[in-house]
Amino acid sequence: MPKFISTLVPKAKVLSVSGVECLSPFNLRGLFSIGKALNACEFDLLYAFHNDAMALLFFNGKSLCEIHQSHEIIGIGNEFNKSFRGFVGKLKLKIKSYLLLIGIKRSLFTFAVSKQLVEFFINKGVDSKKIEYLPHGVNLEIFDPDKNLVSARLNKVSSEKFAIVYTGWVSEKRGQKIMLDGLMALLRLTKNVHLIIVGCEKNQLVELKKYVDDHGMASNTTLFGRLDYLEMPEIIKRANVCLSFLEPNASYSMSPPQKIFEYFAMGKPVIANNLPTHTDYIKTDLNGIILDSLEVKNFTEAVLAMMKSDRYVEMSQCALESSRSYDIKIIERRLFAKIEELLNA
Helix, strand or coil: CCEEECCCCCCCCEEECCCCCCCCCCCHHHHHHHHHHHHHCCCCCEEEEHHHHHHHCCCCCCEEEEECCCHHHHCCCCCCCHHHCHHHHHHHHHHHHHHHHHHHHHCCEEEECCHHHHHHHHHCCCCHHHEEECCCCECCCCCCCCCCCCCHHHCCCCCCCEEEEEECCCCHHHCHHHHHHHHHHHHCCCCCEEEEEECCCHHHHHHHHHHHHHCCCHHHEEEECCCCHHHHHHHHHCCCEEEECCCCCCCCCCCCCCHHHHHHHCCCCEEEECCHHHHCCCCECCCEEEECCCCHHHHHHHHHHHHHCCCHHHHHHHHHHHHHHHEHHHHHHHHHHHHHHHHHC
8 A cells, every 4th residue: 555645744644545556667557546546635745755756657736756766767676576587577677767767757856865866867857957965864863972872782792892883784785795704804803893783684684693603703793683763873872883885886876875874973983885875975084984895804904993093082073073964954944945945836
C-alpha cells in the first residue's frame, strides 16, 4: 500500500492508495489508478521521494520531489534485488529508470541531497531553475555529545581501547572487507583497538561473527544487527573515530551517506575513502582522514595516525562545528520556504 505523505504544512492530509501492489513500471494500470486517486483528492502539494516519482506520471497537480540517491535512475539497481539481474532484468531497470526520470521532470520543483546529483539531473534534462541542492540534515537535539549517553550494549567494550565505529548498511560495497581485514592488521601492531559495527543483516551477522572468531578477534570486536535509530547517538558517542566506506561507482559518487553528519554531530572525526560525496564534507587533518584508496594499508595507517595525533581534540571540535551547517532546523526552514513559495505560485 503506497503512502503519499505531506505533513510539512498546516492542515496537511495523508493519502493512502490501496489496491495497487507497488509502484511498478510494468503496472501502468496501477500507476494510472494512483494518479487518478491523487487527482481526485483535495490537497495543495504532493511531496514525493525519488523512488515514488512514477506516481507523478498521471498526476496533474503541484508536486515537490526530493532525491536522496540515484541507484534507480542510473540503472544499477539494488544489489539484493534478483528481479533486476540478467538481460531481462537490466531492460526492466532501464524502463524503470526512464519512467522515474519522467516523473521527476513533471515535478514542479526538485531537491537533491548533493551538488553532484543536481548536476547529474540537469544533464538528464531537468530544468536548472527547478532543482536545488538541499543537504542531509541531522537532529542536533538527538545527536548531542553533551548528553549523558551510556549504552548498555557497550558495557563490555573497555574504555581504554580506541573505539572504531561504523553504522549503517553493511556490505562488501560499503567496506565490510577493509574493516575486518584492517582490524586484523591493526591487532598485529596493537591490541588497544576495538571495532564496533552496527547494521548487519542476520545472515551477515553470522558470516562476520565466524570471520571474527576464526581470526581470534572476538575480544576486539562488537557486532550488532539493525538497532533502533535513537540508539545511534549512544553507540557513536563511544567512538574515538568513525568510518564511512563506499565502493567507487556512479551512484555512491553522487549520494552522500547520512552517517557522516551524525558522526560530526557527536564530535567524531571520520575516516573515509576518496569519493566526492566524502571529500565535500571530510577534510584530512581537519575533521577526519581521506584514504587515497580502499586498501588495508591505508586504513591501518589512518587509524594509527588518529590514535597518535596531537590534533585529535582539534579534529573532534572541527567535526562538531562541521555539523552545525546541517542542523535539521536550518534544512527544514529552507524546505518550508520553498513549499510556501510553491503554494503561493
